Amino acid sequence: MTMVSVTGGHTLPIPPSPMDYASTASVKQIHGALAAHHHRHMWIITGPAGCGKSTVAQYVAKELSIPYIEGDDYHSDSNKQKMSQGSPLTDIDRWDWLITLREAAVARLSPSKRSANKRHDGVVVTCSALKRKYRDVIRIAAYNDHDVMVHFIYLRADADVLLARVTGRKGHYMKSAMVRSQMEALEEPDATEQGRDVLEVDCGASLTQVQQEAVRTVREVLADDQ
């Protein structure tokens, strides 16, 4: 454990962060080491507006027969109003949303919410999770319950692709003028995160290809957790 010096020359241990806890090894190593254990999985479909989170998440949830939670449904009215007026959310606007969304996802996994006949061993969640600290808020679900594994599926696309998709989408509060601020806020998962719990899917391909690639990626992880 990392130690930190404090006044008087003492050292105190720094508790591991959710990120440290999530893994110090690769995703494959963790899954291999825990192969005998069946986890409950949170699949967080991430990326900026227009990357295809909702469209892909619905498909993954249907293919896996697990619940789907739409992150946009968990914003406060004031957040929605702000976004619809073209103002990007701040960190402060996002904290409660992220925590509420995480807890909603955990609730869908909890034993009390499982039906008598069918065990919900997974949940799919859409959440832009643009910054690493936002992903860390979600990672706390695995930190709190060792039985839960959090995986991020990052849908990567260039700004011009996102702009075209948001422009073409009707009836959503997030308009195309917001794409720029989304890209400015975005902290793409680096190699460290990708080696731990982030799986990247190129979402510039056709919708069918992206959906199938996302499901293939999920099934590969699940195959290691049998």
Ligand SMILES: Nc1ncnc2c1ncn2[C@@H]1O[C@H](COP(=O)(O)OP(=O)(O)O)[C@@H](O)[C@H]1O
């Ligand atoms: N791979 C894709 N190719 C073409 N269009 C897509 C693709 N993925 C999503 N779309 C379309 O782009 C728009 C934005 O997708 P959506 O799922 O709402 O993104 P997000 O939830 O990330 O904002 C929708 O109209 C959707 O049908």
Ligand SMILES: O=C(O)[C@H](O)[C@@H](O)[C@H](O)[C@H](O)COP(=O)(O)O
């Ligand atoms: O479908 C979309 O266009 C996005 O999901 C959009 O609704 C927004 O990105 C998030 O809900 C939260 O906002 P932030 O991305 O600013 O955190």
